[in-house]
Amino acid sequence: MRSGFRTPRPQQRSDxxxxxxxxxxQQVPLGDARFQALLAQANAFFVSAEREMEAEKAAVIAEIxxxxxxxxxxxxxxxx
Numbered sequence: 821m822r823s824g825f826r827t828p829r830p831q832q833r834s835d836x837x838x839x840x841x842x843x844x845x846q847q848v849p850l851g852d853a854r855f856q857a858l859l860a861q862a863n864a865f866f867v868s869a870e871r872e873m874e875a876e877k878a879a880v881i882a883e884i885x886x887x888x889x890x891x892x893x894x895x896x897x898x899x900x
Contacts, residue, residue: 848854888894
């Protein structure tokens with residue numbers, strides 16, 4: 821009697837899926853000026869993200885207040 825369960829076959833690797841090595845990668849050393857520039861970019865990114873989050877939060881609060889006014893709801897109406 822055969823069961824409906826089959827054991828999975830091991831996957832075969834082909835040589836085509838492995839990229840050919842083109843030699844060692846040359847990396848430029850991270851100097852102090854480059855480090856400071858990257859740090860400034862990261863800081864600007866986080867400041868921008870925080871501002872966007874605050875703006876989005878304010879927009880959502882305004883939308884909620886507008887819906888509450890439209891349907892004449894109070895905080896007591898929406899509290900558990």
